[in-house]
Amino acid sequence: MGENLPGDAVENGKKSPRTPKHWELKERLAELLRVVSPGGSLPGERALASEFGVSRTTVRKALAELTAEGRLTRVHGSGTFAGEGKLTQRLQLSSYTEDMRSHGRRPTSSLLDARIGAADPELAALLGIRSGDDVLRLRRLRRADGEPMAIETSRLPLARFPGLDRYVGDGSLYGVLYQHYGVELGHAEETIETALATPAEAALLGNEAGALMLLLSRHSFDTEGRPVEWVRSVYRGDRYKFVATLVSPRPSEQSRRA
């Protein structure tokens, strides 16, 4: 991970951009990191500062970037350690549970809360209901091997699934939808973007506020094209990687442009 476009540094003909110290330090630390096995510890911030002859602030800036990239783990009061690498999540309508299992991890999921509220106009449009109609909001914490990985917030139209709030638990939502309402999922549209962790998310995920996250929204429809749920999931950016397998569109399209 982290290909560095070797060779051609940066051809900005005129002024040398004067590489910041914290970047140079980051590279030296990355080098150091290559000989530390995952989980191994690094010297403290103060030690690094005097070791490299820079201020602690500069050290922290370098460490912060490495942490954001998932190459470091920092534990308050304990130390700084080499990172573990990323999990991947296949980008398709498969479930979190299936995915984790196929990676040999033990997935668990706990329901944080389930509450009923009124849909605002935007949400109503997404769920195909009227503004003000009841919506069930579910928040789940997803874990892999006991470690918090993602927070998932689903919203479903209660009118279509009366009593749904009584059926949901830590188990499978899609299972409940199928067994009690006969609903099967058809297609979905997902978007993926970057985000930073809010303090609440950070607290649940064992993260720091402001950490790099992947924000995934999913708009799911049943096999008849009716909207079923709208989900926003926040994954730890230092832990996750999404995978999609794609098939080609009509070949005629391809040859035109790229």
Added chain:
Amino acid sequence: MGENLPGDAVENGKKSPRTPKHWELKERLAELLRVVSPGGSLPGERALASEFGVSRTTVRKALAELTAEGRLTRVHGSGTFAGEGKLTQRLQLSSYTEDMRSHGRRPTSSLLDARIGAADPELAALLGIRSGDDVLRLRRLRRADGEPMAIETSRLPLARFPGLDRYVGDGSLYGVLYQHYGVELGHAEETIETALATPAEAALLGNEAGALMLLLSRHSFDTEGRPVEWVRSVYRGDRYKFVATLVSPRPSEQSRRA
């Protein structure tokens, strides 16, 4: 964008986590930002610092996060401005060019360099060649309406496409592959993860080093399943959002778990 899990702040029963100042400031600035039209300017860092009674460092930390989220644009020597929102890229084998056009943007693409080198074992495996075989590396800068958006680095096996280096230019690579070699793309596997900008990338994208990026790798195969190219693209995280439309797997799978 930015749903804040309202209500339940953080139920950590014991100690109040003592919200950092820079976070509180961030929220106040976000509030301020709601009444500033996109492109509008904010007060300078020093002004904000004295305005809110904090140090400039703290202001900068808050501004840095808002910038990473794409809600702010900062211009060295000029000022801090309200952000513009994100573009989206459809997650399928469609081309960058098509995508931008469908969003009403004018896409351009320029070839930064094309060079031939030897494949390392990992790359050789990806491209289905022997370690040490010649590989053509192309680097492109993608723009939308003239603004740098992404850097794309493709690698193709030269043995399969002899003379390819003489055909490529600012135009369509896939077009060249089709016209000169009769190659059409079949499926591809993509991964998406977060990354931070290297100084070189930042310089090309008009970004700052360490900015939030989306790193997309694509491994493409032709219609007969032979590997065609391996691409790593770095998109500006404050500008991009990826979109995927998904179809359901076998319905029987769904009902089991979620």
Added chain:
DNA sequence: GGACTTGAGTGGTTTAGACCATTGCGATTA
């Protein structure tokens, strides 16, 4: 008019130092 210089204002980097919060362990105590 056009090109150049200058300087004020902006964000970017770095420092040194202070203090806080958490952790983990060894010493102490019940």
Added chain:
DNA sequence: TAATCGCAATGGTCTAAACCACTCAAGTCC
């Protein structure tokens, strides 16, 4: 033995201050 306390080390936050690099417009010069 088991629980508790205290302390040292670690990372986290914040400050005040200095200097750098870039931008832009006003002023100057040709």
